[in-house]
Amino acid sequence: MLKGHQSWLFENKPSIISTATVVGPFEGQGPLAEDFDIIHGDLYLGQDSWEKAEKAYMEEAAKMAIQHAGLTEGQIQFYLGGDLMNQIISSSFTARTLTIPFLGMFGACSTSMESLALSAFIVNGGGANYVLSGTCSHNASVEKQFRYPTEYGSQKPPTAQYTVTGAGAAILAPDGEGPYVTSATIGRVIDMGIKDPFNMGAAMAPAAVDTIEAHFRDLQISPGYYDLIVTGDLSKVGYLIACDLFHKHNIPMQQTTYSDCGMLIYNYDQQNVQSGASGCGCSAVVTYGHLLNRMRRGELNRILVVATGALLSPLSFQQKESIPCIAHAVSIEKSK
């Protein structure tokens, strides 16, 4: 199972048997609108706080993924997931609603692929018949916790990113019609000394490149193996830095097959999202919605999703620490 130093090759190729994506109104105005299962017009989702709204998005995505698989909560062995809220309350409270045995994860915006990698490991190793993997974020709850409440209307520099309101979930099983999770590379923490929380793309790009480089080394493949490699969520600023780093490290990455979840979900011309999107929900809804739909349509056969996370807290920033970053890569293939 271990391949190289930090990767797993899933010989039994766990199948993603269902997915669900639920997003907010702003994401529904973006170019991927048709890829999402539900677009809500209400950011609050009938709740009385942003945090409870975030949980409601996650609950809906989780329940819908279970329903899409034709299963009930009681048939799922484990739920792996996390979010950006302190003590990952969105996920923990969702686990309370679902009553599925729960393994809480935290890797900031990399949590989507951290959860998917471990879910695949568990299913591949015979540890479960069905695993639910999911992550979420909410623009207003994240802004309130990490920066300023959105109601303040504070301004942001062009390097900042816009947190996605949305939740994405997937059910994995040992057998199914695919797509299949075929390998994963777990990232190490990389910190190049960047301290600006309004420039997380720059902070995270080196972590993404480090994990991608490790993935190719461990699996003994090259970028050409994949039809598409997406990082998430470096957005414009981080994407260009990652491109520079690929070049410097002699990784033959083609810009035509390299993209970033943070650059796909919004329309830069019409939506004011600065550098692009971020949040645990971003790579989850882009992957489980848009990218898997493209695989289902036959446009993509092999993709590598490299979710990136900035592991800072408001307090570590206040204590003048730089931003430690991480990225986890999961490869998804259409055929066994």
Next chain:
Amino acid sequence: MLKGHQSWLFENKPSIISTATVVGPFEGQGPLAEDFDIIHGDLYLGQDSWEKAEKAYMEEAAKMAIQHAGLTEGQIQFYLGGDLMNQIISSSFTARTLTIPFLGMFGACSTSMESLALSAFIVNGGGANYVLSGTCSHNASVEKQFRYPTEYGSQKPPTAQYTVTGAGAAILAPDGEGPYVTSATIGRVIDMGIKDPFNMGAAMAPAAVDTIEAHFRDLQISPGYYDLIVTGDLSKVGYLIACDLFHKHNIPMQQTTYSDCGMLIYNYDQQNVQSGASGCGCSAVVTYGHLLNRMRRGELNRILVVATGALLSPLSFQQKESIPCIAHAVSIEKSK
């Protein structure tokens, strides 16, 4: 590997090849002092904030566990761990120092056994040669984040618990002289409606009993299989509630073989800890220090460690939510 609905049986019996425990001055005054590798006289550990001190405790325990195993950081494939700080910064920043590929976990005080269970799963399934599993907590950083800064000297009710300052780490490998991790049961979230963050033992006891009941059902064994079953950290109040629940659920638990990590680490007569101890570090240092030493001395052959976690955040409390709780059980045996 899956056994019953929510348990794993580790056929290859991963070995705990080394451990390390580092605690603060107050823990050094308790009855388990001789079981810890290092007792620091300084709560700050030379750092300029409580949070950085917590990280320094974790770094020291991690490095020492690696050293005790005769390994170097570069030989460890993965580090699984977490803590109570927002965005688990103590663990993420430790991962930055160690540069070991990192999987961040959050299950509040259950994180110790969540990490050990997943570490054992990974090693058992051939996913790593060596995995580092560790958790930490710091009394002053936790009090500051969840309640009041310790400098305020605020009073507490007798149901409150005292967060342990300490870090515990273990290295797992496919082979070794033991003790061995033989099975694990992943808990579901249980919430009986308790809202008082000064009575977490009462909130967590039903989750502990639910997981223990599932463990016996899934593994088809009874409490008599173990020489010792410890919950962590219910402390006095929660312990008595758990005893009542065992009785009500017809679980034949003997009080002589059932204990709680939160009741073991301090001296109730001389240390003012109200109901007892808590914190991610509590079950970690009690298990990796005290309990494994008792196994090494031949006093215990089979133990079940059931770490409990209260998955609240200060914000969920302020929003009048009750406290969702969880417990994960890991069985450790002296012989294969």
